[in-house]
Amino acid sequence: MKPPRGPARGPRLLRGGFRPGGNHVSDHARRAAAYTPLPVLEPAAHHLVSRFSYGVTPALTKTVRAKGHLAWFEGQLRPAKVQDRPGDALAGWWPDLSRTPLELWTRQVTGVRGGWEVMRDYGSWLLARRHTSNRQVLEVMTEFWENHLHVPVTSDGHFTWRVRYGALIRQHALGRFDRMLVAAVTHPAMLLHLDGARSTAEAPNENLGRELLELFTVGRGRYTEADVKDSARILTGWHVDTNDTWQALYVPEHHSTGPVRVGTFRDPNRSRDGRAMTRRYLTHLARHPDTAAHLARKLAVAFVSDDPPAALVRKLARVYLQHDTAIVPVLRALVRSPAFRAAAGAKLRDPSADVVATYRALGVRLQKPASSSSATAAMLSSTGSLGLTTGTWPRPDGAPITNAAWSTPLRVLASVDLHWSMAHRSWPTKELVHRAPAAYLPPLPVTLRQLVDHASRIVLGKPAPAYLVEACALATGFPATEVVTAEHAIVKHHLSRVLATLLDSPDHYAR
Known part of the structure; x- marks a missing residue:
């Protein structure tokens, strides 16, 4: 995305019929007050925090400046030692997320509440945690591994176990991959998703065995079809009781015995109980070059x-x-x-990250949802409008993590719409509290250039570059040198235009 170009001055017809005709500030207020810029992170710190959080906020800036960015990052790598009352407070907002798999299934088949509604709650909870939690690196890495070992939230049946699967990934997200792989591949949600739950010695299903090799471990081109067949045989025996209890099971008589070979892994596979061999196999794959x-x-x-x-x-x-x-x-x-x-600004935010970063940039405080039109529900809906509802990528390869997938014109237009509605507080309007407009303003009077710089330091966590000052001048219809007082039209009517312009900038799209 290129910085906006065009003249920074001249009268412009604005929405609502206001046509600025020059500087209307009274004589005693024409001279701007002394402007003291808010402290921000130096570029290297901003880059690190932006990549490993869901948006630099004034509070996060203060924390990182006090500790140093590498020390902050090091502390984040030990999430148990990071106080997280804001994130913990979300625990009771969506009661269905605490129900057992059998309870969830029973409530669906009796018409109390569908699995898709529970998964909608889960998506809202994920976004709310990313927005709120002090353990930002843990949230970022949980998202990365949930996407790598992907189980979508949209398929039938495995919604019963999907919340617990996410908790398992979060538990291992900053641990060891070998342990995470063993736990994830044998988890009921994964077994249900990739047909491992119905794979038997008589009819081994190859889906899980193939994706394990191709997507989760060694990668494409690093295995043969014979490897896939034996991979599937190794994983037989792991089941979920979908007929009655929805509990995880291991059924030895369904395990395929006999010698197996997958790449350099070999095992005589004599025992009907193949659980220990499964763990050896998955650990071998995790440690493979x-x-x-x-x-x-x-x-x-x-x-x-x-x-x-x-x-x-x-x-x-x-x-x-x-x-x-x-x-x-x-x-x-x-x-x-x-x-x-050297890679600052080289990555774009995907739909989920854009939504969360926008709420964080505007200092939105989420409230417990009381209706389907709550702010947390709106967050999830917005991710779909921008291109992908959180957690719903349908294939086992996980959502794209490259820029090309998220830099289309339609994505940009959808983001502009989100930024406009959020900056103008037009939607959502329930179960949220916005930052007060006065909080974006430095002591007045100041020039428009100074006002934009101050707002940029709050919203983007960095000084406003020249192109962004020019863009805000175009958006408001006043020159950058305009002196802005408390009674000025920019403060009274058009501050939201400044905020929307900041959110539409490349500095906000980048992470």
């Missing part, structure tokens, strides 16, 4: 650039193997790399 390269590249694409340097990928893969699949050392190496430091 091809898996290390696959995950290293995916992390680099997600957090550095769409075409990361091969040297960085090799380094991250090496760190991953040296630390026995631990995720935190890889993240440390990534954020300290020259490639990461």
Whole structure:
């Protein structure tokens, strides 16, 4: 997206019929007051925090400035030590998210509440946590791994276990990949999604065995069809009782015995109870050099650039193997790399990230939902309007993490609509509290240039570049040198235009 161009001056007809005709400030207020810029993060700190949070806020800026950005990041890697009363407060907002799988299924079949409604609650909860939680790196990495080991929220049946699957990913998101892989692949939500729950010795289903190799571990081109068949056989025996209790089961008589070979993994597979062998197999895959390269590249694409340097990928893969699949050392190496430091502004926000970042930028305080038109419901609806409702990507490969998927004209137009409605407070209007308009203003009078800079430091967490000052001048119809007082039309009627322009800028689209 290119910065807007065009003249910064001249009368312009604005929505509502106001046509500015020059500087209407009284003589005693023509001189702007002394302007003291708000402190912001230096560029390297802003880049790190932007990539590993859902938006730089004034409160987050204060925290990071006090600690230093690398110290903040290090603290975030130990989420249990990060106080998170705001995130914890969301626990009781959606009661169905605490129900057992059997309760959820029973409520669906008896017409009390459908699984799609429960999954809608889950999507709203995810967005609310990303917006609210102090454990921003944990939320970012939970989203990354939920997308990598993807189980969509839209398919029948596995909604019963989907909330618990998300909790499992969150538990392991900053732990070790080998443990996360074992837990995820044998989890009822994954078994239901990729047909592992009905795979037997007599009829092994290849879906889970194939996606395990292609998407979750070694990657495309690193396995054979014979590998897929034995991968499927290894995973037989894991089931979910969909006829009665909806509990996770292991049925030894459904496990396919006999020698198996997948790449360099070999096992005589003599026992009817194949659970221990499954864990050995999944751990072997997690520690495979091809898996290390696959995950290293995916992390680099997600957090550095769409075409990361091969040297960085090799380094991250090496760190991953040296630390026995631990995720935190890889993240440390990534954020300290020259490639990461050079990649500021190189990644775009996807629909979910744009929605959350917009709410954070405007200082919105969410309230417990009391209706289907609540702000939390609106957040989820907005992600769909921008291109993808949170969690609904239909294929097992997870939603795209490259810029091309999210930089279409239709996406931009949808984002503009979201930013306009949020800046003007026209939608949503229920169960939320906005930041007071006066909070965006420095002590008045100031020039429009200074007002835009002040608002930019609050909304974007950075000073306003010249192109953004020019864009706000065009949006309001006043020159950048205009002196703005408390009675000025910009303050009374057009501050929302400034906010919408900031949100429509490349600085907000980038993360």
